[in-house]
Structures are given as C-alpha cells and as structure tokens.
Amino acid sequence: MASIHLSKRLQAIADYVDAGERVADIGTDHAFLPMALAQAGKIDFALAADVGVGPLNIAKQNIAENGLSDKITTRLADGLEGIKPEDSISTVVIAGMGGELIAKILERGSDHLDGTETLVLSPHRDVPMVRQWLSTNDYGIVAETMLEDEGHVYTVMVAGRTKPDVPYTKADIEFGPILRKQRSAIFISELHRQQQALTRTLAGLQSAQSNQDSKMAAVKAELKLVEEELAHD
Numbered sequence: 001m002a003s004i005h006l007s008k009r010l011q012a013i014a015d016y017v018d019a020g021e022r023v024a025d026i027g028t029d030h031a032f033l034p035m036a037l038a039q040a041g042k043i044d045f046a047l048a049a050d051v052g053v054g055p056l057n058i059a060k061q062n063i064a065e066n067g068l069s070d071k072i073t074t075r076l077a078d079g080l081e082g083i084k085p086e087d088s089i090s091t092v093v094i095a096g097m098g099g100e101l102i103a104k105i106l107e108r109g110s111d112h113l114d115g116t117e118t119l120v121l122s123p124h125r126d127v128p129m130v131r132q133w134l135s136t137n138d139y140g141i142v143a144e145t146m147l148e149d150e151g152h153v154y155t156v157m158v159a160g161r162t163k164p165d166v167p168y169t170k171a172d173i174e175f176g177p178i179l180r181k182q183r184s185a186i187f188i189s190e191l192h193r194q195q196q197a198l199t200r201t202l203a204g205l206q207s208a209q210s211n212q213d214s215k216m217a218a219v220k221a222e223l224k225l226v227e228e229e230l231a232h233d
Contacts, residue, residue: 004036004066008149009122012156013095016120016143017042021091024049024083026105031059031072033093038071047089049075049082080109091118095156099126103133110137115161122156130157131173138163144178146186153190155179175229183233191230198223 006014010033017023017037023046025034034046048063050056056076063072075082083089092113094102102123119139123130134141134157143158155176168177179187202219205212 004032004039006036009154012147013122016158017091022089023091024089026094028059029055031062034072035068038068046072047087048072049077051078079105080112083112093120095122099123099129103129106133119159127155128174134159135168140164141177144176191226195226
C-alpha cells in the first residue's frame, strides 16, 4: 500500500477533518483525500462521490489497490444526492470547483443534509458566493485559512449550522470574517493584488468609447471595499 501524498491545498482540507468523522467527499475525483484520511487512521468511513464515471472508476481502482474498500464507498452521484441517511455523514467536503457551483450544489442538495454536518469548503474562485450562501442559510463560518499552492491562492473554510451572533457585513462576505481578523501576509497580498486588478479594469472602462456606466459603478464599489479593508492596516 503506497502512502498517499496530498497537495498543500488538500492537506489543509484534511487538517480540518476531525478524527472519527464520517466524511462525504463530493466531487472526489481520484479519492486522494478520503484515502489519505483513512490511511492516517483518522476516519473509518468515507463516501467518495463524483458525477463523472471516469474519475469515479479511477477512484474505485485507487481505493481497491490501497486496500481501503472496507472504509471508502464510491457512489456515482450529482452533488449531495449520493448521501443516504444510513451513511450518517458528519462532515461534508466540497472542494476543487468554483464557488458558484459549490453554492448550487449546497442549494440543490440541502434536503440531503440534516443541519448537523460540518461543511469543509474550498472554492477555487468566486469565494464570496459560497460565504453568501452560508450566511443566507444560517451557517456560521468557524474557521478559515488562505494558502498558496503551486502559484494559486486558495481559501478553505469550515462552517456549521450556527447562525453568527452578528450578521456578516459586506466585507465579511467578500473577504472572510475570520481571515479579516487574522490578517495574514497572504491575505494582505491578495488585497493588494485585487486593488491593482480593479484599478486596471477601471482605467480600461474609462478609456472605452461605449457606455460602461453600470459596469464602472460596480468596479468602483468593489475597489472602495478593497481599499477600505486595506486601510485597517
């Protein structure tokens, strides 16, 4: 049995899974995450679900070759539809896809959750859309981290069905309520990167001949939010 080596991003996700949890890895791809968790003795049951036949067949093969078929069940399913009540899932992981898709998966499959699950989510873009869904559906973000892996910056967040004591502000949704408090070097660096990108976009819109008023207003509002966040330092 070969030891599964996780990328920095997947390791950060794995670190947020508590020992003894029953995990559903949605969009499991090659099932590296549940296999690593099972190999480490951290979990005894995982559901590895994917909508793609090809990735799921590879996952199945990987699981069998590593002698983990007794701990990891594979299921061809769209989003959360593969979760059954008898699985008694306590942690749901959705990672490696855009924030819009993650929010849609959560919305469409919400009847497959009973509200007691911990959600570990890592969208690779449109992160605020995930936070907005969580806020709208009374999930509180209990942990967040931002990391760089092979030149890309990723956010990993953990949420539970506990309405935040104070409703999230627009800045909390955009930048992350916990990340804003931690103010890590990578967080500040990303704010500067956003500021530069938005400034360039604004300059491009201002020099365009066509009427771009509504677009300009949206970019200006976003830039103002970023600059207000940077002003806290």
